Amino acid sequence: MPLISTKREAVANQLREYAGKTKTPQIITEDSGNPIPEKDASLTVGVHGPILLQDITQVEELAHFDRERIPERVVHAKGGGAFGYFEVTHDITSYTCAKIFSTIGKRTPLVARFSQVINESGSSDTVRDPRGFAIKFRTEDGNWDLVGNNTPVFFVRDSVMFPSFIHSQKRNPVTNIRNWDAYWDFLSLRPESMHQVMVVYSDRGIPDGYRYMHGYGSNTFSMIDSDGKVSWVKFHYRSDQGIRNIFADQARILAGVDADYSVRDLYNAIARGDYPSWTLSIQVMTPEEASRQPYDPFDVSKTWPHADFPLIPVGKITLNKNPSNYFAEIEQLAFNPSHFIPGIDASPDRMLQGRLFSYGDTHRYRLGVNHQQLPVNAPLVPIMNFNRSGRDIIDSQGGAPNYHPNSFHGPEASLRAKKLTPSFRLVGDTTRTDTSTLEDNYTQPRVLYQRVLPEGEKARLVDNVAYDLRNAAGFIQERMINGFKQVDLTLGALIADAVHKYNHPKSDPRAEI
Template structure:
């Protein structure tokens, strides 16, 4: 950019001045992010496309397969999710551990948070629990995510890690203090992945059969015991084994020493979230265990190594939007941003069909209308319809799976029927038809007939009845243009309605 075009005022890519680059646009101070936040989506979309082919964050990681086994018979009190419905029930899982800021070739012993991402292959679809080894994070608003990660990467001038960038950002972002304290404590450099805990960090929700909603935070407590490096030990390990955590995880599983975690959850009834003295959706805060104790849910065991690292670990794609019936989200702003950012990053890094790759695909029956795109390697839906609604037997919605409505700040978030409060589809098209001259009306009917005349009569009947309700002459004109009598069509519609 030439010097005369530079602006001291931050702008969007299109040059619009930015008035607030600190806070996402939300429904009230604790409410969810709204789609009209053009700045948030521009920043997230641009950030997700900054580097190829490795992940923008969590570039270096290790993966393993395992099983989750239910131990708590009381989970039905909180959720209808079927993976919890029976004590002893097992669900296959895949996990990816990672460092956050380093590149693929970086050391496993850097002082850095560790990613803790799990994919549960349930009978109702995939549940992805995409967390870290810390219960909090550095920021509470997704608008600042790209800015923060830039400080953890390399200086644009020197291409070196920069303590100045890191501490400059942290010193101007006091909400980071909780996570900074954890990062620079003993837990900032875990001794491998087996000896650390995992957390959802974000607040999610669960819904039971009565429609009651409970907010929750997930905890994975290592059964191997917490084990960390000192700063000196971590620095030494870099010179001995840059891949210490990968080495330790892979070979422990190969030896049959299967690592395990106790899976626990904190649960907060929906009503209590409105008055709790801490914002329960703030990613920089924990819920004190004295107020919301850990409830044991089950056990996670890792018992099988991947056969091909690239296919199964590098191409693994986790996204917090993947929840199953009986689970939901919360107005956690950082979570709301990740719901959009993660699948967007996967589409860019792996391609639009990333979720059809074997490691990412559900193990239960599934059916969508998504078609085409690069690297489509399955049957692409065959000769079935690629639109909905359709009358050719394609998969259809099931109202029992509609998300439970949630109220934030006196406003309700839900899937509201766009047909429920306004069923007048006919007045304005009829008015437009009546404004046309007779010859224009005739041409309109002829244009419609050129296509409608080629389809099955049952579809013609439905559509011509719509035209007839706009204006009888409109329906009659189209019927005549395709060589049919309007009386037969109207009668057919009445019979269908009966």
């Protein structure tokens, strides 16, 4: 009988694979490497007496066990990831001098993580929710983290709104249950959310695993060429496997049958050599073009029309290695949109501006101030700066001076990076402007509904919205339906009718009481 069963899926064979490689058991040790004489019995006074404090074997194991969990991510808690590489297939050096794109055929190692946005780590993979799509490229200029979603837009355009948005989607602090009034109340009061709401409630709101969804940087970024010229860009990952989605009724069944549906699918595909890949492309807009657009090109609730700014192919991302330890390599994996490399930088995108601070601050709380020294987060190049000490310090930088300026050959600023730091003119008085009703919030959702979605998906969009909206208070339902009418009168009327049918089903005997 073979040790590794060919009839079992890869995730079920992990322990058998280990046994096949190790052949015989090893000696148990403490974390210090000291051999343990007896594993399955405490050190006690007599057979039935109390345990001694000097049973360090047990004390160490219990102490470690008590600390085996770190704070869960506030968002993107449930997910899976893998390792792979990025290969350049097209020349974009006219837009950026980033070394990762320097020559066709060049490969850069990377690690990717896919996730849900709202739900906790134990939730089902088939809930309706945007999916996170994050890539850490390990370049010779340090790590470049491109952190986005499987949707090209987002619910809010100003980062100051992000905590309130997440609070409205999470569990109620009193009941600890998700509150549909809060969920729809916020969305109905922020009309810029309409575009993302329609994407999430379309078929793409529940992708058929992580391999069958596109990814987007979502925000607007900048690229800088060798002469310091700036272009605005958006990043797109197009799934080479194609797009596959799960309909709502099937998703509800899967939620009870296999909560880890997407994580399992990704692991098994890579284990059998069916390596998933995505084609990386960019959209490019010059500053002059940006100034002429009828919409704000830095508004993350909007897309750039492909007819005006076509996709420019760049390269291919391939995932070909599963993690060897999920906690060490995926749970401790930390992405930060502020991790740029020379030739790529930020933009005036309000949502991005807040993310530049928030992600790093989250990791300092969740993983510690030295989280970037963990192997999965550490860059391939040496870390050289003036940060020392703190929790879980690994690299003290060889005794280099921890202050600047100094006379002892400490690190100095990069002239190349300085040259490639983008400069753009900012003019205006300091102000706090809520742009919720100042921008056009409905044209792009209208195009999505009227020109992009096929008829069958339109019908499912109506039903998907109504199924959740029925749970909200009547005045919130009315406000949200009025928002859909701003997109398309027929759409609003269809949703209103579907909500009414859900609230007053003819076949429900309670309706006759």
